[in-house]
Amino acid sequence: MNYKISLTVNGRAYEREVEPRLLLSDFLRHDLALTGTHVGCEHGVCGACTILFDGEPVRSCILLAVQADGHALTTVEALAPSAGELHPLQQAFWECHGLQCGFCTPGFLMTLVPFLEENPDPSEAEIRQAISGNLCRCTGYQHIVDAVKLAAERRRQAAVE
């Protein structure tokens, strides 16, 4: 039996009918065509599918689409302010080579955007702990950590100005 759900994704309202067993990650990708959310392990280990659920980072592959009924989601598609401009954290990832293949990147970004809001001046240890739930097989994490430091620094500067 299908269930009707109403939710908001990146500020836009949607109504859809879904099978209860449909994973939220698949709902975003297949039903809403928001393919920025990537699916890696599908059992809550790799973090690639991280999105914001009512503003808090969660793993969309271990949530059901029916559970999003009445909630507000944010995916990586919402980060860049325009087609020609990156979010400051995306910009820092690009400049610091915080990605190679890019598969894990949406999950890292959606983990780190709320992290930097909560902790605008993180230590390296805090950054490494914050990304401990996201796997990257290309970068060895060093450049990701550099990118977070750069983004945090620019964010603080912008706040001062």
Next chain:
Amino acid sequence: MKPAPFEYQAPASLEAALDALARHGGDAKLLAGGQSLIPVMNFRLAEPALLIDINKLAELDFIRRDEEGHLRIGAMVRQRRLERDPLVAGMAPLLHEAVPFIAHPQIRNRGTFGGSLAHADPAAELPALAVALGARFRLRRAGGDRWVAAEEFFAGLFATALEPDEMLVEAAIPPSPARTGWAFLEVARRHGDYAQVGVAARVTLDDSGRCREARLVYLSVGDAPVIAREAARLLAGQELSPEAIAAAAEKAAGDEMDPLGDIHATPEFKRHLARVLTRRVLQKAGERARSGANLS
């Protein structure tokens, strides 16, 4: 990996959820945070016929102090809230210290207090913490309830005292006596991974500064939380000297646990970790008990 088909209900009240459990019992699974349940369903290690989603039960999302001074925590409190809650930090500082060790923020944002207890993973932090804190759990069924001590609740590997028609709805944590110190430590290969060994300690001192009561509870060294009773007995009446602490750690890591090895840790290595962590938590708990840092 996708779950097998199932029926889904999201009752709006606890009564309706308990009625559904009474009707479907063994064929149904309660969906709380789903951070363990959905993965095993994705693997098809679990194929429940019915999921009863209890996320709409706001009545199970509370943290309060009751008339007797016990800390009451509802089953649907997210682990992230537990981590940030000032009442928990004040009344159960052991819990406050240990919750950040549970998985990752993405998991703690969804994972619930009651869900982790009912799942009874021997590598999970909350079952061992509940036992260390002397918590009691309220189990409800349609038309009745009962209270079970955490120590008696955990029956083995993913096994608890819960009957198929029962739901763990809340926990009560008694206030700590004066001059009680606490500490939690675990070793994992990466922050947030399942711990190879973890230990929660509570120590209460008497007026002369000797140990009146100690409690040591371990995770990941057995099929349920492991209490080192003999080690605690060795400490009773003693000053918490390095020698007394070392003797207790030796006892706890010796015949009081029987850890299974895995690909990352042999049983001997786990015992070694248990010995070292026990010394550290007892030292820390002793310092905190002496300094009167425990305000509750």
